[in-house]
Each structure stands twice: as structure tokens, then as C-alpha cells.
Amino acid sequence: MRNPVTEWLSMAVSLLSVQAVLHPIIKNRCIVGRKSTDEPYFFFQGRIDDLRIYNRAMQDREIEALYLEGGYKPAPMPHVEPAEEPIPVLEGLDDIRMVFTKDTIDAAADWYTRNLGFNILMQEEGFYMLTLYNSPNLILECVKARELESGQEASFIFKTNRDIVELSSTLSAAGARIEQIRDEGFAWFLDFMDPYGQAWIIMREKGSHLS
Known part of the structure; x- marks a missing residue:
């Protein structure tokens, strides 16, 4: 070759x-x-x-x-000689996230697959992972109506290889407001607000090299 x-x-x-x-x-x-x-x-x-x-x-x-x-x-x-390089905070954009209420999420997923060419990679109650195969996945997630009206839901999910608890402490010390650390089975998710009021989600897959 x-x-x-x-x-x-x-x-x-x-x-x-x-x-x-x-x-x-x-x-x-x-x-x-x-x-x-x-x-x-x-x-x-x-x-x-x-x-x-x-x-x-x-x-x-x-x-x-x-x-x-x-x-x-x-x-x-x-x-x-291999150089010791620090692990970056963010590895890249992993997913794009959209939020819906319980009564609209299924219809939205159906519309996106039929009219925009998305394929369903994963489906659970109140959750869809859609893909075009050549770009970041599109996450559809169900939230409560009052959370949707607040307008403070993160639209992007970034990936990291850092320890999620240590990263949470680092961002908190830098002025971020940590909302929660979620265990979703296949990965840990860190939800936080930056000092300027923008919502962020950082994901760390389980089984990565820094378990």
C-alpha cells in the first residue's frame, strides 16, 4: 500500500x-x-x-x-525520546446537543431522520443519538419545560481525557459554577456555567487511558 x-x-x-x-x-x-x-x-x-x-x-x-x-x-x-506533553483540557467537539420537552422529542427525531437524512445510533426514553456518519453526532435530550424556557442549556458537548473530578475543581477555582457531575454509564458528564453565563458540557468516556 x-x-x-x-x-x-x-x-x-x-x-x-x-x-x-x-x-x-x-x-x-x-x-x-x-x-x-x-x-x-x-x-x-x-x-x-x-x-x-x-x-x-x-x-x-x-x-x-x-x-x-x-x-x-x-x-x-x-x-x-517521547516528550511529556500536558493533557489538553478539551480534545475536540464530540456532539451537538438539542433539548426538547417530553411531548416533542419523538416527533423531532422522526422529522430529522425522514427529512434531513439522519440515522439513529442510539435511542432510549427521552434520548436520541443521531448521526450523518461524517460529522459530530446530534444528541436530542428531553428536559423539563421550565429548563427549556430558561435558555441556559448547553448546545455542544466537548470531550476530555482529564480526570473529571480534578477538572471540575480546576474550573471551579477559575470562576466557573459547577452544576453537576453525571454518571451516564458509558461516560462522565460535567455540567457547568462559565463566569459569563454560558452553559457547558464536557464528557469523559469511561475506559479512557486515565481511569
């Missing part, structure tokens, strides 16, 4: 629980060149000129022999 920087890449992949006998319909598909799901945006960008499929797991020495096949000699990699 070759990327746009004209570097040649070699990779070996081992798949488990894939049937060795091919049939017209295979439960576990092995797809080359894109993700196994139906998103149209995740195709491999480049050329695959040599593809080999084995019916057994390869040994390390066999993979190395293929890597050096044809007399290829990889250039020595310079040794670089």
Missing part, C-alpha cells in the same frame, strides 16, 4: 472466529478497503497492490520475511 506521501506500508492482520470455508452468505464478512459497516465515507485512500489471505495464523518470522521480500531494506528509524 502507498499513502499520498509515497511511503510504502506493510501490514499483517489476524482475524479470529472467521469461517475458513467460503459460502454464498457468510455471517462474519471480511471486507478489504473500507469499514465493515455501511458508512460511505470510510474507504481506503490509496492502492492495495498485494493482498494475501492465509488459512492459518502466521509466525513472526514469516511476516518479517514477507516484509523484506524482494530485497527491501527499510530505512533505520531515528530514536526520538
Whole structure:
């Protein structure tokens, strides 16, 4: 394979629980060149000129022999000491959030999927996660009518890898008003108001590298 920087890449992949006998319909598909799901945006960008499929797991020495096949000699990699970099407060925009009352949220989700092309990734009572696959997810969340009228609901959800309790303390010391830390099962959510009256939500997924 070759990327746009004209570097040649070699990779070996081992798949488990894939049937060795091919049939017209295979439960576990092995797809080359894109993700196994139906998103149209995740195709491999480049050329695959040599593809080999084995019916057994390869040994390390066999993979190395293929890597050096044809007399290829990889250039020595310079040794670089990893630099200790501080973990940023925000990693990026993860989701866009809209709030609705209980009697409008289902109709809104239906309208967005039928008329705007969204797909439903997750659905629970009073909650939808919609996607276009090529942009941040759209979160639809049910709130009480008086909270909706207040106009102080955060519209964006930012992601962090920092410890959510420590981050809460840091922001509080900087003048933010901490509303709550929510445990939503798959992630922790920090709701706070900045010193200028704007509502924020920061999410930290569970199982990230700083558990």
C-alpha cells in the first residue's frame, strides 16, 4: 500500500472466529478497503497492490520475511525520546446537543431522520443519538419545560481525557459554577456555567487511558 506521501506500508492482520470455508452468505464478512459497516465515507485512500489471505495464523518470522521480500531494506528509524506533553483540557467537539420537552422529542427525531437524512445510533426514553456518519453526532435530550424556557442549556458537548473530578475543581477555582457531575454509564458528564453565563458540557468516556 502507498499513502499520498509515497511511503510504502506493510501490514499483517489476524482475524479470529472467521469461517475458513467460503459460502454464498457468510455471517462474519471480511471486507478489504473500507469499514465493515455501511458508512460511505470510510474507504481506503490509496492502492492495495498485494493482498494475501492465509488459512492459518502466521509466525513472526514469516511476516518479517514477507516484509523484506524482494530485497527491501527499510530505512533505520531515528530514536526520538517521547516528550511529556500536558493533557489538553478539551480534545475536540464530540456532539451537538438539542433539548426538547417530553411531548416533542419523538416527533423531532422522526422529522430529522425522514427529512434531513439522519440515522439513529442510539435511542432510549427521552434520548436520541443521531448521526450523518461524517460529522459530530446530534444528541436530542428531553428536559423539563421550565429548563427549556430558561435558555441556559448547553448546545455542544466537548470531550476530555482529564480526570473529571480534578477538572471540575480546576474550573471551579477559575470562576466557573459547577452544576453537576453525571454518571451516564458509558461516560462522565460535567455540567457547568462559565463566569459569563454560558452553559457547558464536557464528557469523559469511561475506559479512557486515565481511569
